[in-house]
Amino acid sequence: MTQAYDVIVLGGGIGGYTAAIRAAQLGKSVAIVEQDKLGGTCLHKGCIPSKSLLRSAEVYALMKDSRRFGVEADQVRIDFGQIMSRKSAVVEQLHSGLQYVMKKNKITVYRGIGRVIGPSIFSPRSGTVSVEQEDGEILTLVPERLVIATGSRPRTIPGLERDGERIMNSDDALVMDRLPQSILIIGGGVIGVEWASMLSDFGTEVTLIEYAPRLVPGEDEDVSRELERLLKKRGVKVMTGAKAMPETLEKHESGVILTVEHKDRQVPLTVERVLVSVGRQANIEGIGIENTDIKIENGYIRVNDAMQTAELHIYAVGDCIGGLQLAHAAAHEGIIAAEHMSGLEPHRYAQHQVPRCIYSRPEIASVGWTEAQAKERGHQVKTAKVHFKALGKALVYGDSDGFAKVIADKETNDLLGVHLIGPHATDYIAEAALAQLLNATPWEVGQTIHPHPTLSEILGEAMLAVDGKAISI
Known part of the structure; x- marks a missing residue:
């Protein structure tokens, strides 16, 4: 069977389905090809399920500490089965809602493995999609425009390949049937830090190692230092500048022994499980890229700022193009692609203007340059830090660790x-x-009236503090 559409989207994750919805809103006939479930990594294996687990861990930690608030909550215990059931229910509710949105926008969803084919009897140019359905039937979908949104998967370390039990990746961790007594997490980036925070709150003995000199190396150095301090305060064993030695791996019935190289020493660690969290790689194999003139750079599809590949009728968005690999960035890229192919002038974005979020305890959020990055770009900077201990709402919450840091240009007063x-x-x-989008100065943000008492006051105070005008410090 052959079917023609204005737009076909290969991959039903957040980048893909956002592109599909926007294209449908603009009057296009649209189809999505997805081999698994609509929603992709974010909904099923990333953002949503992990945040559900993090919320349960946060509640458990709070209840254990409830006496500090004058609340007696003896014999607090974890029902891990219920925690996982709640996670699945949240995911399913959102999945059902997404399916409704597809129907509402008259988007056809094909379940199967899609592959891009080159010029053929169906089309004189590449971009036609062959879909192998579950029953073995082959469909041929011919688009005017194609959007590749095939996402990514966890990277592996040679010698530490996952077995789903002793050696896990983040996908495996989300379907654990019980909490491990101890775990070694390899990789102190966003995902590794979130799992370290969560499992520590659940009572697992956590060792977190990072090859770089500090945790979350993409964040500001002051933030990294504070994060490490607070994780250690909660009992997480943090080793930076550390490297796992896969050749030393020993699996036993009760756990794993793995040696870590740290500060010129070799440290053998015995844990129940190992979680490998060293980033993600694009899903670009087996989808027919070789049948096109699309360019690949460093394992990712190369695109321009309109999300077009080297074949201008083929677009690509989301994790498969690299960059920030954030759900909200992928969604915006999907909108850019859909609007550009519809003849509009979409809002392009600079990567440093995309907010970055880490849902550990404490949470981390940032936008713009770090202090080091700003200086590398030739800025003479002025900075200010305001600690949450100065905020009434933080003290009321009983959670006053951390700070807000603002970086601005000394000469222009631009917010960096x-x-x-x-x-x-x-x-x-x-x-x-x-x-940042509106090119506001710290003073202008500081003049915004922030309601009291709220946690958002930290931003107003930090903005004013850049010029020595903060009220709370």
Whole structure:
């Protein structure tokens, strides 16, 4: 069977389905090809399920500490089966909602493995998609425009390949049937830090190692130091500048022995499980890229700022093009692609203007340059830090660790970067992102009246503090 559409999207994750929805809103006939479930990594194996587990861990930690708030909650215990059931229910509710949105926008969804084919009897140019359905039937879908949104998967370390039990990746961790007594997490980036925070709150003995000199090396150095301090304070064993030695791996019935090279010493570690969290790689194999003139760079599809590949009728968005590999970035890329192919002038974005969020405890949120990055770009900077201990709402919450850091240009007063580490930091970083988008100065943001008492006051105070005008410090 052959079917023609204005737009076909290969991959139903957040980048793909956002592109599909926007294209449908603009009057296009649209189809999505997805080999698994709509929603992709974010909904099923990333953002949503992990945040559900993090919320359960946060509640458990709070209840164990409830006496501090004058609340007696003896014999608090974990029902891990219920925790996992709640996670699945949240995911399923969102999945059902997404399916409704597809029907509402008259988007056809094909379940199967899609591959791009070259020029053929169906089309004089590449971009036609062959879909192998579950029953073995082959469909041929012919688009005017194609969007590749095939996402990514966890990277592996040679010699530490996953077995789903002793050696896990983040996909495996999300379907554990019980909490491990101890775990070694390899990789102190976003995913590794979130799992270290979560499992520590659940009572697992956590060792976290990172090859770079500090955790979350893409964040501001002050934030990294504060994060490491607070994780250690909670009992997480943190080893930076450390490297796992896969050749030393020993698996036993009760666990794993793995040696870590750290500060010129070889440290053998015995743990129940190992979680490998060293980034993600694009899903670009087996989808027919070789049948096109699309260019690949460093394992990712190369695109221009309109999300077009080297074949201008073929677009690509999301994790498969590299960059920030964030769900909200992928969604915006999907909108850019859909609007550009419809003849509009979409809003392009600079990567440093995309908010970055880490949902550990404490949370981390940032936008713009770090202090080091700003200086590398030739800026003479002025900075300010305001600690949450100065905020009434933080003290009321009983969670006052962390700070807000603002970086501005001394000469122009341009806002260069905002970095938060502290309670619910991810919930108000969008204000700083909007300030950057509108080219607001710290003084202008500081003049915004922030309601009291709220955690968002930290931004107003930090903005004013850049010029020595903060009220709370």
